[in-house]
Amino acid sequence: MRKHSPRRRALPNIRLVFAGTARFAMKAKIIITPKKAVLDPQGKTVQSALEHMGYQGVVGVHVGKYVEIDLAPGTDRAVAQQALDEACHRFLSNPVIEDYKLEIE
């Protein structure tokens, strides 16, 4: 029998609480950026392009990723926060090279 993948274990919790009651749709917004110690050739290239275009005062550019997750209406915010924080750490970002910021709204 196939084992549940870790992701499938973590996500059902999000929908547990208040499921079925009509609420506003919730979104999780996750911004993933390269760690400062990690080489970011994309950021460097974009920075030098901005400089060549004449934009002044640019002292650093870091190119990352943006992930938006739609949550079921009525999702408990605290439960979602905890589950998604785990998902960010284990899957959506790689803690060796990336930092993330998670917001739920």
Add this chain to the structure above:
Amino acid sequence: MNFAVLQFPASNCDQDAVHAVELLGHSARLVWHKDSALGDTDAVIVPGGFSYGDYLRCGAIARFSPVMQAVKQFADNGGMVLGICNGFQVLCEANLLPGALIRNRSLQFRCEHIYLKTATHDSAFTSQIPPGKLLRVPIAHGEGCYFADADTLAQMKANRQILWHYCNGQGELTDDANPNGALEHIAGVCNERRNVAGLMPHPERACESLLGSTDGRLIFESMIHALGQKPAALAA
């Protein structure tokens, strides 16, 4: 020996790895990513390619596939695992190897032959490489720049976990000979237990003189040599 070669959606060096193992007189079979058991297997090869389209990060999704849970168990039991190119990325994502692979410094996909200098012959992946021998093997990747934080790197050095460095034809670690900007020219590493290794270059594409080099054989021959000294096959 029986080699299991994993096959993910968008693996593209899986058949090459099977071919290389068979050239050396051993058997290899493909194991689909949805399989949750490896069967009777002496060693696992996680091949190159673009598993799951490289979505999110290279290797990030493959890492959670059913077959990788079996590979993790196989490795935890001491089984020998080699990750090549995308396979190296998968093993790093799976925390079976330290560090991570990021976008090449040049931002270009690099497809060319490079030279590898073996950093230690004390491993199941390098024991049969003659001292001083440089390996000429191809690379083909866009995200092969090895990175590990300072603490991890120090620990890897203390444990002699760095297996190969990129070098020039004279064996020097010059900046020009580093095709992707890898930290300290690192091309391949192993875990602390020395049973799991990964490298960005493709030894399976350098096993026949027709392909321009047979140096890649030395890595597979090292694995086969190590397996020959083990008492029994590990089932997983």
